[in-house]
Amino acid sequence: MATPQTGAGDPTRSLELLWRDLSPAQSKPGPKPRLTVDRIVEAAIAVADREGSCFGMRSVSAELGVGAMTIYRYVPGKRELIDLMVDRVGRNDGDESLLEGLDWRARLELLAEGTWEVYDAHPWLLEINQRRPVFGPDSMAGYDFAISAFEGHDLPDREINLVITSIMNLVTGTARQYLMRDSAEEAPLADEREWWAIQEPYLKRAFESGRFRHVQRFSDESAWDATAHQAMRYALERFLDGLAPRMEAVRRKGSEA
Numbered sequence: 007m008a009t010p011q012t013g014a015g016d017p018t019r020s021l022e023l024l025w026r027d028l029s030p031a032q033s034k035p036g037p038k039p040r041l042t043v044d045r046i047v048e049a050a051i052a053v054a055d056r057e058g059s060c061f062g063m064r065s066v067s068a069e070l071g072v073g074a075m076t077i078y079r080y081v082p083g084k085r086e087l088i089d090l091m092v093d094r095v096g097r098n099d100g101d102e103s104l105l106e107g108l109d110w111r112a113r114l115e116l117l118a119e120g121t122w123e124v125y126d127a128h129p130w131l132l133e134i135n136q137r138r139p140v141f142g143p144d145s146m147a148g149y150d151f152a153i154s155a156f157e158g159h160d161l162p163d164r165e166i167n168l169v170i171t172s173i174m175n176l177v178t179g180t181a182r183q184y185l186m187r188d189s190a191e192e193a194p195l196a197d198e199r200e201w202w203a204i205q206e207p208y209l210k211r212a213f214e215s216g217r218f219r220h221v222q223r224f225s226d227e228s229a230w231d232a233t234a235h236q237a238m239r240y241a242l243e244r245f246l247d248g249l250a251p252r253m254e255a256v257r258r259k260g261s262e263a
Contacts, residue, residue, distance in 0.1 A: 010059045012092055013138030015085030023086065024093055024142030039080075041070065046077050047090045051128065054091065058187065059133040063087075088134065093142030095128050098151070105151075110253055111246055113155035117170070118177050118242050120148075122235065125181040132178070132186050160256045169249065176241050184234030 013020075022029070023043055049069040053061045063084055067074045081087050098120065105113070125131055139145070152170045161169075188194055196204060213222050232240075 009133060009135050010088050011135035011138065012089050013140050015089065016082055019082050020086045020089040020140050023081065023090055041080055043080050046080055047094050050087055050091050051095060054130040055128060059130040089140040092131065092134060093144045095124050095131060096148050097144040098147060110155045110159065114173060114246060117152050118173055121174065121177045122181065122238055125185050129185050129187050132182050158258050159253055160258055172245065176245060177238055180238040180241060
């Protein structure tokens with residue numbers, strides 16, 4: 007089955023739906039609509055959380071308890087719905103006043119942690135090709151927060167984007183390694199514990215052969231105990247450590263360190 011992607015549907019319809027709060031409200035005579043776009047998006051996210059990104063529109067209809075064709079009165083199809091879902095899962099419903107006084111590093115750490123939490127809660131998002139992003143209000147709010155980390159620093163816009171992109175790639179890459187679920191269509195024959203048990207005698211013979219002397223010296227078994235989150239945090243902290251001298255060099259005079 008093809009990998010879903012953002013920006014694959016009608017871009018005008020996706021953007022109209024994403025930014026519907028900026029459009030003038032139109033009151034129509036007759037009974038109140040049974041559904042709303044928000045309800046459909048929330049139902050689709052719930053279905054994707056269970057079934058993955060290759061869910062069907064009939065599953066969304068069943069989640070809402072309506073006929074198979076009903077939701078098409080509100081969204082054109084799955085491609086546009088994917089755009090709405092990807093934007094929605096990035097929504098930050100926290101108290102923005104808690105962000106006041108945070109320095110550049112704390113804000114970039116929050117960006118990384120927030121992205122990680124979204125992937126952890128919605129692993130299907132890792133299956134979506136987002137090479138062609140569709141910016142809605144929630145994703146724009148996230149991007150706006152990311153840029154706020156550079157207030158008080160004279161860093162060129164291009165470099166700001168490179169820093170943000172690097173952090174997102176770091177988090178996404180680690181999440182893909184650890185958090186992606188097995189494909190329902192191509193489910194492994196053995197579970198993870200069985201897989202490693204089957205590999206063990208082969209790895210033992212490989213070490214005993216003497217062909218892999220550097221690996222053989224890597225003998226501390228606790229070295230493999232790192233969690234997915236710890237792996238992400240290690241990469242993030244080393245990246246921010248390397249960025250720190252650059253941020254200090256471009257800090258405006260009078261700005262807090």
